Amino acid sequence: MKTCYLCGGDIEQRVVEVEVEGVVVKNVPAEVCTQCGEKYFKTKIATFIQKVTSYINERKKEYFADVF
Numbered sequence: 001m002k003t004c005y006l007c008g009g010d011i012e013q014r015v016v017e018v019e020v021e022g023v024v025v026k027n028v029p030a031e032v033c034t035q036c037g038e039k040y041f042k043t044k045i046a047t048f049i050q051k052v053t054s055y056i057n058e059r060k061k062e063y064f065a066d067v068f
């Protein structure tokens with residue numbers, strides 16, 4: 001069984017919500033430490049989260065450009 005890098009606790013498969021730049025992304029598969037709650041993502045998922053982050057940041061830029 002996998003253990004947490006931070007506290008050595010047990011890791012279990014879960015579906016979690018990830019908050020990216022204030023936006024909640026639901027149903028994200030992750031491995032979560034049952035002890036400290038640290039989340040671990042597979043490369044594919046981490047890439048997806050990165051894409052969402054840059055998408056949101058791009059939209060933010062557009063939004064602020066409109067406002068000011």
Ligand SMILES: [Zn+2]
Nearest residue numbers: 004007033036
């Ligand atoms: Zn932990």
